[in-house]
Amino acid sequence: KDKFRFNTDSLAIKTCLDSLSVKLAAQNRFDSITILPVGSFPEKRVKEISPDKSEWYAKISEQTGADGLIVLDMFSCFYSLINDNSSPTVDVVTSNIWSVYNSKTHKIIDRFTQIDTLYWNDTDENGQYRKLRIPEKREAIILASGVIGENYSKHVLPAWSMAYRDIMSNGNADLKKAAQLAQKSKWEEAVAIWQNYTESKNKRNRVIALYNMSLASEMNGDVVQAIELTDQAAKASSGAFMESVNESVRKYSAVLYQRKIDIKKLDTQHEIH
Numbered sequence: 001k002d003k004f005r006f007n008t009d010s011l012a013i014k015t016c017l018d019s020l021s022v023k024l025a026a027q028n029r030f031d032s033i034t035i036l037p038v039g040s041f042p043e044k045r046v047k048e049i050s051p052d053k054s055e056w057y058a059k060i061s062e063q064t065g066a067d068g069l070i071v072l073d074m075f076s077c078f079y080s081l082i083n084d085n086s087s088p089t090v091d092v093v094t095s096n097i098w099s100v101y102n103s104k105t106h107k108i109i110d111r112f113t114q115i116d117t118l119y120w121n122d123t124d125e126n127g128q129y130r131k132l133r134i135p136e137k138r139e140a141i142i143l144a145s146g147v148i149g150e151n152y153s154k155h156v157l158p159a160w161s162m163a164y165r166d167i168m169s170n171g172n173a174d175l176k177k178a179a180q181l182a183q184k185s186k187w188e189e190a191v192a193i194w195q196n197y198t199e200s201k202n203k204r205n206r207v208i209a210l211y212n213m214s215l216a217s218e219m220n221g222d223v224v225q226a227i228e229l230t231d232q233a234a235k236a237s238s239g240a241f242m243e244s245v246n247e248s249v250r251k252y253s254a255v256l257y258q259r260k261i262d263i264k265k266l267d268t269q270h271e272i273h
Contacts, residue, residue, distance in 0.1 A: 008138055012145040013038060013075050016096075019149030020070070020209070027157060034064060049074045051099055052110050061103035069101040070156065077144060079137050090120045090134050092144035098152060110265075112155055118144045158266050165215055166248070168208040175208055187216045207237045211249055218256065223263060227256045 017035050024033055057069060074097040082089045093115070100110040120134045135143060169179040178193035190212070197209035230253040237246040243249035 008141045009075070010038065012077060012141050013072065015142050015145040016075065016149040017072065017251035019146040020153050021149075023150055023157065029157070032159070034066070036060070036064070049097055051111070054106055057101045057108075058103070058106060058130070061101070065252070067103050069099075071099045071101065073097040073099055075156050077141055081137070087122055088134055090140055092118045092140050094118075094144055096148060096152070098155075100156065110156070114148060114152055114155075116144070116148050116151060118147060165218075165252075167215065168211050168245075168248070170204060170208060172205055172208075174206065178212065182212065182216070187219055191216050203236060204242070207233050207245055207249070209210055210236060211252070213253070214256070218259070223256055226238050227253065227260065230256060 006114065012261045014035075014037070021033050045185060051073070056201055057071075059067070060069060074095070075091055076096075080093075081090045082091075094117075096114045098110075098112045098114065099108050102109045103105070118140070120140065122134065165178045165184050169175050174193050178190040181187075181190040181193070194209040194213045194216070197205045198213065200209065202208040210229050210233035214226040214233065217223070217226035217229060230249055233249045234246060234253060237249055
């Protein structure tokens with residue numbers, strides 16, 4: 001219990017939104033970013049937290065001239081301090097609901113529930129005891145609020161991520177050569193070889209060619225064509241004696257379908273840029 005009662009909600013929310021704004025501005029994807037304080041809206045009491053009527057978002061978009069809105073629908077945090085004889089621990093659990101509104105389509109294009117926990121104790125990252133300063137309640141809540149704003153930015157901003165792909169090959173000299181070319185990023189030369197085997201009577205060679213051409217299509221940014229080629233490879237590798245190859249093809253196909261969903265989401269976000 002606090003010796004002196006104080007309310008950190010407004011400061012915590014401001015810190016959260018400021019942290020998000022900094023991350024959004026850093027990528028130069030927006031001409032301008034404006035934060036509207038909670039106090040600028042009339043207070044409403046509701047039984048359930050849900051998106052407001054479309055007129056509410058449209059009115060704000062019209063008044064501000066914004067192409068899109070990021071709305072913090074709910075913000076709550078819970079602070080706890082366990083101070084026993086062994087080691088004091090501080091936890092801040094935050095729970096938030098966010099919405100993204102596209103002013104052009106007049107629709108909410110994303111709704112996201114975020115739960116994060118930050119904690120402090122007197123051990124370092126290796127679990128070794130160190131005499132560290134554990135923040136007081138007010139400071140801990142503000143620190144946690146800044147982190148959750150930053151973490152939410154990762155949900156709405158595109159970012160590079162490492163991905164690995166396998167090139168299929170076998171004892172065929174041409175297919176070996178094509179695989180070596182692809183590993184050197186000489187995709188056009190490799191495709192020219194694989195193309196000759198897409199109708200091969202040798203089932204394994206045909207599957208390898210279709211699979212690798214799918215990979216080349218993805219490298220060229222054509223995920224739709226890549227999916228079509230993996231579908232062909234999956235059909236060609238169905239049946240007995242090619243179970244492991246078929247499994248590899250289907251796993252890659254699932255990755256491509258997810259990429260298609262992610263690209264559609266990025267395109268939608270780009271519409272409000």
